[in-house]
Amino acid sequence: MQSSDKLVIGGVELESRLFIGTGKYPDDALIPAVCEASASQVITVAMRRVDKGGSGVMGHIPPSMRLLPNTSGARSAEEAVRLARLARAAGCGNWIKIEVISDTRYLLPDGYETAKATEILAREGFTVLPYINPDLYVARACVDAGAAAVMPLGAPIGTNRGLRTKEMLAVLIEEIDLPVVVDAGIGRPSHACEAMEMGADACLVNTGIASSSDPVVMAGAFRRAVEAGRAAFLAGAGAVQTGKAIASSPLTGFLR
Amino acid sequence: MNDPILNDHPILADTFAPGEEHFDEYLKLWPRERREELASRATAADVRAALRKDVLHPEDFLALLSPAARPFLEDMAQRSREITLRFFGRAVNIFSPLYISDVCTNHCRYCGFNADNHQKRRHLSVDEAAAEAFALADAGIQHVLLLTGDARKVSSPQYIAEVAARIKPRFASVSVEVYSLTLEEYHLLMQNGVDSMTMFQETYNRELYEWLHPAGPKHDYLWRLNTPGRAAKAGLHGVGVGALLGLDEFIHDAFCTGLHAWWLQKHFPGTDIGLSVPRMCPHEGAFEVKHEVDDRTFVQYVAALRCFLPRCGITVSSRESADMRNHLVPIGVNRVSAGVSTAVGGRVVNAENSGQFDISDRRSVEQMTRDLAALGYQAVAKDWEGCDR
Amino acid sequence: MRIIINGENEEIQEGITLLELISGRGLDPRTVVAELNRNIIAGEDFAAVRLNPDDSLELLHFVGGG
Numbered sequence: 005m006q007s008s009d010k011l012v013i014g015g016v017e018l019e020s021r022l023f024i025g026t027g028k029y030p031d032d033a034l035i036p037a038v039c040e041a042s043a044s045q046v047i048t049v050a051m052r053r054v055d056k057g058g059s060g061v062m063g064h065i066p067p068s069m070r071l072l073p074n075t076s077g078a079r080s081a082e083e084a085v086r087l088a089r090l091a092r093a094a095g096c097g098n099w100i101k102i103e104v105i106s107d108t109r110y111l112l113p114d115g116y117e118t119a120k121a122t123e124i125l126a127r128e129g130f131t132v133l134p135y136i137n138p139d140l141y142v143a144r145a146c147v148d149a150g151a152a153a154v155m156p157l158g159a160p161i162g163t164n165r166g167l168r169t170k171e172m173l174a175v176l177i178e179e180i181d182l183p184v185v186v187d188a189g190i191g192r193p194s195h196a197c198e199a200m201e202m203g204a205d206a207c208l209v210n211t212g213i214a215s216s217s218d219p220v221v222m223a224g225a226f227r228r229a230v231e232a233g234r235a236a237f238l239a240g241a242g243a244v245q246t247g248k249a250i251a252s253s254p255l256t257g258f259l260r
Numbered sequence: 261m262n263d264p265i266l267n268d269h270p271i272l273a274d275t276f277a278p279g280e281e282h283f284d285e286y287l288k289l290w291p292r293e294r295r296e297e298l299a300s301r302a303t304a305a306d307v308r309a310a311l312r313k314d315v316l317h318p319e320d321f322l323a324l325l326s327p328a329a330r331p332f333l334e335d336m337a338q339r340s341r342e343i344t345l346r347f348f349g350r351a352v353n354i355f356s357p358l359y360i361s362d363v364c365t366n367h368c369r370y371c372g373f374n375a376d377n378h379q380k381r382r383h384l385s386v387d388e389a390a391a392e393a394f395a396l397a398d399a400g401i402q403h404v405l406l407l408t409g410d411a412r413k414v415s416s417p418q419y420i421a422e423v424a425a426r427i428k429p430r431f432a433s434v435s436v437e438v439y440s441l442t443l444e445e446y447h448l449l450m451q452n453g454v455d456s457m458t459m460f461q462e463t464y465n466r467e468l469y470e471w472l473h474p475a476g477p478k479h480d481y482l483w484r485l486n487t488p489g490r491a492a493k494a495g496l497h498g499v500g501v502g503a504l505l506g507l508d509e510f511i512h513d514a515f516c517t518g519l520h521a522w523w524l525q526k527h528f529p530g531t532d533i534g535l536s537v538p539r540m541c542p543h544e545g546a547f548e549v550k551h552e553v554d555d556r557t558f559v560q561y562v563a564a565l566r567c568f569l570p571r572c573g574i575t576v577s578s579r580e581s582a583d584m585r586n587h588l589v590p591i592g593v594n595r596v597s598a599g600v601s602t603a604v605g606g607r608v609v610n611a612e613n614s615g616q617f618d619i620s621d622r623r624s625v626e627q628m629t630r631d632l633a634a635l636g637y638q639a640v641a642k643d644w645e646g647c648d649r
Numbered sequence: 650m651r652i653i654i655n656g657e658n659e660e661i662q663e664g665i666t667l668l669e670l671i672s673g674r675g676l677d678p679r680t681v682v683a684e685l686n687r688n689i690i691a692g693e694d695f696a697a698v699r700l701n702p703d704d705s706l707e708l709l710h711f712v713g714g715g
Contacts, residue, residue: 025715032713050714053655053707054676060710062680074714090709093689094682161715178315179526188715210715240309255337258587259556 009238011205013183014099014131014152016070020045021200022230023072023185024223025210026061034219035064042223048072048101048208051091072133074101081120088125100125101155102134111161115142119149126150135187138172143180154180155208157188158199162211164191167198177203193222193229200233201241282486286523287464292512295322299511302326311339316568318519324564325514333560340563340592343570348594352632353573353643354625355403355597356396357437359604359616360389360423364409366476368462370507370540370547372602372616373409375476382604383414386422393427395607399599399625402432402642405458407616410439410477417445421452428453432645435498439477440487446494455646456498457491458536459484463507464516472507488520492528497646499524499531500575505558506540506549514561518568525569532644534573534595535565539580541618555584559591566592578602578621582631585621589635598628598639652704661700668695671708682709 011018023046026035039047047069049061065071073091078084081104088100102125104117118134119142126132131152136142138156146154156176159165166189167173177184183205190196196207209226216222302323310320311332323329324336361383364373384392389406396404406423408415415438424434435456436449446457463469466481473479492499501520503513517535524533539558540549553561565574575595576588585596600622601607602615623631629639650663661670667690671678683690684707690698700706 026713027715029713048715049711051682051709052712054674054681054710059677060680061713062711071711073711076714089689090682090684090707091711093691094680094711095692096711174314208715214715241312254334255341255587255591256334256556256559258583259333259559 009234011183013133016131018045018070018206019043020227020230021206021234022196022227023048023187023206023208024213025208026050026065027210028214029219030214032061032064035061036066037220038213038223039066039069041220042213042227044069044223044227046070046072046099048074048210050074050076051087051094052077070099071096072099072101074103074135075121076103076105078102078104078121079106080104081117081124084117084121085124088121088130089128092130097131098129099131099133102132113137113157115139115145118142119145122146122151123149126152133185138169138176140172140175140179143176147180147182151182153183153185153205155185155187158186158195159189161188163189164211164215165189166191166195167202170198170202173199173204174202193225196226197229197233197236200230201236203237206230281527283489283520283523284482284485287485287516287519290318290516290519292465295512295515298322299326299515302328304328304331307332310567311335318515318522318568321518321522321564321568322511322515324567325511325518325560329560329564330556333556333563336560336563336567337591340566341590343566344592344594347570350637351594351640351643352589352637353403353595354401354628354632354639354641355405355433355435355595356399356401356599356625357405357407357577357597357602358389358393358396359407359602360384360392360420361408361411361415362604362616363411363414364476366410366478367474368476368478369472369474370504370549381409384604384609386419386426388605388609389423390426391608392605393423394430396599397427397430400629400641401599401625403435404431404433405435405437405597406454407437408439412439412477417441417448421448421454424449424454425452432642433498435500440484441491443490443494446491446496450494450496455496455644456500456532456534457488457496458500458502458534459487459491460502460504460536460538461485461517461520462504463513464503464520465508465512468508488524489527492524492531492533497532497644498534498573499528500534500536500573502536502538502575504538504540505553505561506551509551510553510557510561514564518565521565521569521572525572532573533569534575535569536575536577537562537565538577541579558584559588562588562592578619578623579617581620582623586631586635589632589637596628596632598623599625650700650702652700652702652706654706655708664699666696667698667700667706670700670706671695676708676710680710683707684709 020043022044024044025048075084075087084104102121104114122132122134133153134146135155143154159168185206186199186204187208191212213219213222306323307329310323362373363381363383437458469481488499503517521533573595574593576593578600632639
């Protein structure tokens with residue numbers, strides 16, 4: 005791959021197009037090895053009240069990783085803004101993944117509240133990555149609100165079902181001039197590869213790695229899948245038989 | 261330039277907010293040399309790749325316009341047909357142009373309405389214009405396109421607005437193809453029932469443009485180039501662009517036309533962007549057509565536009581023959597004019613002069629409807645109507 | 650004196666600083682974010698902020714998440 009093929013988000017150049025999460029590991033002590041095997045440079049964390057004696061996850065995250073705190077738990081723009089400001093106070097940079105979910109049954113993001121939070125936080129100087137349904141209008145609202153990238157879902161959180169929203173993702177990839185990071189639903193390396201082949205700028209994978217029987221090996225598999233998909237996208241797809249021959253009569257036969 | 265009308269050009273600051281991109285700024289990313297180089301470097305593989313894509317980018321469009329695409333004309337036509345069927349089905353919108361004034365202060369070297377052409381001029385009163393329009397409505401036309409020359413003292417925005425307001429009750433859609441207006445003037449027309457506009461850039465070659473339009477308000481290249489964007493910003497439902505093929509080398513004006521429509525769609529996703537593909541006949545009056553576009557290239561142009569801009573309406577005027585138009589409908593054209601006269605008056609009011617250009621296809625609305633049916637297409641008189649009157 | 654910590658009423662020693670409270674709970678002050686009566690307290694101010702009766706304190710830190 006060309007070494008100049010960098011992903012730029014909020015003015016930061018990234019070599020790796022795989023973002024990873026820190027949730028749901030059998031043991032948080034696996035995280036450093038997962039970071040290394042994935043070659044990822046961006047890692048998500050959540051923010052919660054401390055438990056007595058609880059140590060949190062920071063001790064397991066290599067200092068070279070860029071932290072992307074999320075606002076999970078927020079049910080409104082206001083709560084997301086509050087969590088984002090707290091996350092920034094932790095002194096780990098100004099990146100924030102906006103996640104506003106008020107429907108606990110399907111865990112789908114609330115586009116309206118997300119765009120509102122994006123606007124407030126972008127104005128406060130955050131590098132905002134909103135997690136959204138792949139809806140063109142919501143994505144545009146986030147662009148107008150000052151987002152640094154958009155993070156559309158490939159399938160509902162935790163389903164690992166792959167790119168169920170493929171047609172809509174394709175619209176966003178085509179129409180949104182910001183980086184498109186496919187988040188949620190990517191359960192297997194082939195899903196990540198497919199997203200990258202389509203032209204997504206990056207993928208965020210958490211459950212797909214953390215819930216594997218061997219997260220470290222799976223992290224390496226995702227790294228190679230994302231790289232392969234990106235290379236394929238840059239190379240341009242070859243011909244695929246569509247299963248349909250040209251049947252109609254010549255349209256240009258009338259020309260001499 | 262002592263003519264008081266000529267000195268009437270509104271030199272106005274453009275009405276875009278700071279930070280808003282104008283098309284002329286975007287076009288700078290595509291200088292002539294870059295277009296030339298990419299077009300000459302395009303290969304058969306590039307053309308095949310472009311024909312496989314769901315979403316084409318400007319580079320793909322350029323490949324389809326390039327000489328490398330010539331052997332793929334039938335494949336392009338098939339692809340264009342398939343896309344057109346998916347987005348427009350078997351329906352073709354018919355409309356009619358209505359020339360209400362040919363008084364013109366411009367000196368466009370190629371135009372029958374050129375101010376140096378001392379033919380008798382005709383400017384319809386609002387009553388006369390309405391009578392002509394109602395004759396079209398009686399013939400079954402629901403979409404009417406009002407045209408004037410460029411003489412804002414005679415055919416003022418107020419006059420055009422008055423005609424529009426008068427005829428609107430009989431039409432689903434009233435569009436205009438007149439001189440460049442300001443944002444406020446487009447608002448005035450919209451308040452009076454106009455929903456769409458068309459503005460031909462003629463050529464995107466600035467030097468050539470300025471030579472072709474040596475005097476008169478139309479001389480200002482940038483003002484005209486940014487007019488469709490201004491009209492879209494004003495909130496018109498439909499905005500159409502087009503280059504007059506034959507003025508500059510085909511590849512340049514063809515590419516810039518598609519690029520203009522593509523840029524408008526990106527910046528004004530709520531606007532219905534349309535394309536027209538006027539082509540000069542080899543001998544148009546005394547004007548020598550330097551870069552004649554042959555039929556094969558013309559079909560290549562329509563098919564390439566359709567592949568690049570699947571959802572844009574494509575209009576082919578009665579400059580083209582009935583035979584050409586009949587063949588272009590299945591390939592990708594979804595708007596045609598019918599019952600056309602390019603002279604002012606002529607239906608109810610007496611016409612006293614020749615038209616702006618020679619019509620090749622003189623079919624009436626009724627005849628056009630029959631011919632489209634024979635091709636397997638329905639003529640749709642009313643494609644759209646605003647509901648906020 | 651009683652204050653509310655993370656939604657729970659707790660009895661704490663009169664007049665202690667935020668830093669003393671955090672350290673006393675076995676937490677690493679570098680990884681904890683504090684919000685006192687809805688105002689974020691910067692880490693470098695932990696030592697300077699004294700707690701008062703009926704304060705409402707939120708102590709948060711980063712945990713695993715996607």
